[in-house]
Amino acid sequence: MNTNRRNFLKTTAAIAAGTMLVSPTFAGMAEKKSRYKISLAEWSFHKALFANEMTNLDFPRVTRELGIEGVEYVNQFFKDKAKDEKYLGELKKITKNEGVTNVLIMCDGEGMVGHPEETERKKTVENHKKWIDAAAFLGCHSIRVNAGSRGSYEEQQKLAADGLRMLCEYGDTKKINVIVENHGGLSSNGEWLSGVMKMVDHKCVGTLPDFGNFTIDRQTGEEFDRYKGVELLMPYAKGVSAKTNVFDVKGDEANMDYFRLMQIVDAAGYKGFVGIEYEGSEISEKEGIIATKKLLEKIFVTL
Template sequence: MNPSSESRRDFLRKAALAGGGLALGAALPFDLFAGSEKKEFFQISLAQWSLNPVLFSGKLKNMDFPEKAKKDFGIDIVEYVSPFFQKQESNPAYVKELKQRTDDLGISNHLIMVDGEGDLGNTDAAARKKAVENHYKWIDVAKALGCRTIRVNAAGRGTPDEVKSAAIEGLSMLSDYGRQNKINVIVENHGGISSNGQWLASVMKGVNSPYCGTLPDFGNFRISSTEEYDRYQGVKELMPYAKGVSAKSFDFDASGNETTIDYIKMFEIIKAARWSGIVGIEYEGSKLPPDEGIRKTKVLLEKVRGHFK
């Protein structure tokens, strides 16, 4: 989508919602950008994984993450990671308190990244069904928190075609539950066959649901220890189905540019896909403390956004 044209954006959104004939992009059907008066190419969120060292150590609690995002980094859109709920996701009082805190802070809960609930591409039908059902509670939590989306994994064991068929079935089942609750189910390129952009795009075509999409991650294109997919080609293939973007970062040069990922090239691909929405900071480097890495990634994203104005 052309970010400089508000009328173009409105036209695409309305046409997509009415006929479903346009790309299953971020505006379909429940993206936080929709209805916003902001005209930026993209908005910036903070992925909780960026702070995983202090979360795993217990120095930062899941409940306090949104406040840190806003007060320390000036970010008011957040993305959670399921293990950091520490099994409190089924505690209504906990979820209610988290929602109240974010409301009080003026923070938007964007998505929950769900891990450890089973393989949605499991080639065993019973195990796949159990994995789908394990994810239902996260759709419920997302709805209670006001999120638009949960991120899942299209993992499984077998040949690419076998896992593809299983993943299409598993994601279709889960996306149907998402549809009932108006929550998107999106898949990240997250290692293994899911890091093959062409394969994951073919899964999306197979599911063919406006409630199922992708979360292109700039950095997760390693298929195996000996094979890595071209990151730019992969993002290009996944963007037609994207309902969010994960801006992975590892290290920065003296000018503040990411040393392994050409952000301008990435966002040229994103812009060419006529996409706008939420881009999440996911700092995963080891040379800088998490807080510094997050700040540098935010500055870089702001510079990129300015480049496309």
């Protein structure tokens, strides 16, 4: 173990221990049992992972030390291990020993699900199959994919729906869902993505509404209303991504109304994991994760 990784893990453990010394007010909140469970998106630790301060195998243990019970992997942090049964077996053993639930795998870099050329769409589907297999092995319920495409609004809907249906047909054989996050481009348009869901019309397809990803065009600054977007995507949700960036002095997310967002989630009757995805830079990754967890727990007791 390198020095950076050892120091990172020690610091994380120390911070985790500090969170156990909660105030009476916070302890009182825990008395009300919430129907929601909290998971952690691995991207929340992307800086530490890219710096080799922790590894994908460390992720479940660090997650549990922070008092979080589910993990959401990002494929690029074990990109060459999708078919490595020994590695996946070790990862599965770690999560079992830690009492952590494997929730999903976020898949990037495997091609455009809605590629205009049929051969490329089929290639993308083939590229994702190994991640569906890995998710099934680990006991996850879903893989998250991107609905990238090219063409007009309507053309991209049809192309993305075609690629997703092919993926769902394979996912169905493994009992794995194929879910789409609002992740830039037209996928961040709630009307467009909900329309794609209707077109696919398969029990294995779904959405992963991300509270923060509603920028359609970064160059022009075009955005879709986040509250309307979450409302449109929640009927198809098989996961929820609680994105945070900046916190105010009260511990609330400074740029979005988290109470309103979780009320939309709650009104939809959602009962699954709510995944923390901290992307800010004003505080450390560990502190941002803990701050998001406290914010969610504060809201859960009001729902």
